[in-house]
Amino acid sequence: MTQCLGRLVKDGPRGVYMLSFEEGGLFHIPLRCEMVTRSGDLCDSCVAKDIKTKEKLGGIRGITIGGPLPSYLMGRVTDPIPYWSRLYDSAWFRLKIEEGYTLSEETMAKVKKAVDKAYVDVTPVAPEAFPASKTKKEKKPVSAEKVLEKLPVIETKTQVPVKRKPAVKKTLPQGAAAQVDGEIDISEHEVLYISVRKQEVDERMFYLNPKNDKLYDMKCKYVGRLKDGAVVEYPDSDAEPS
């Protein structure tokens, strides 16, 4: 006759069996079953809970088991802590800590007391990891803007079209001048492509042509020159005949 190895949890009272992170969110503290076994290492009640838990686990798809956690057996105190539990030091708990969740000194003292009691004479083992097949997250598409932000400024060379008036106005052949209403007539503008990089000036983003310090806004409109780290108004020479 020995003490049952079953690991149990209780939902209440809160602050005793369920403790909270400083940032909110509750977790269970482990409780070792106090029953005495007749044979084997689990008492009859824990054996029944163990069977129920295994049946339920066979049907779950995510990383939570569903239903009231105290109705399940959290394995034996000698087993790794189940991934689907909300126990102190479970995979879920460790993830919370990684995310920046913290415990007050008072909570930590309660945890230590409970853990010492539940795991007396037990060698601690690492918790069960989340099953890889159940935690596959869909990759979020990353916007082009985000990718650009991540790149070092010098690498973000971009080609932007800048309108430029030709020196000599071309005479268009008849028929070619037929324009659809509302369309911008670009026949009078020659499109010039220049190499630029993104540059922040006074907390605004611009495209900068490093060759002549010309700045263009995000819509590729010329705004002026970059001088001593500031935008200086200056006529756009590209708009003039060259």
Ligand SMILES: [Zn+2]
């Ligand atoms: Zn038990």
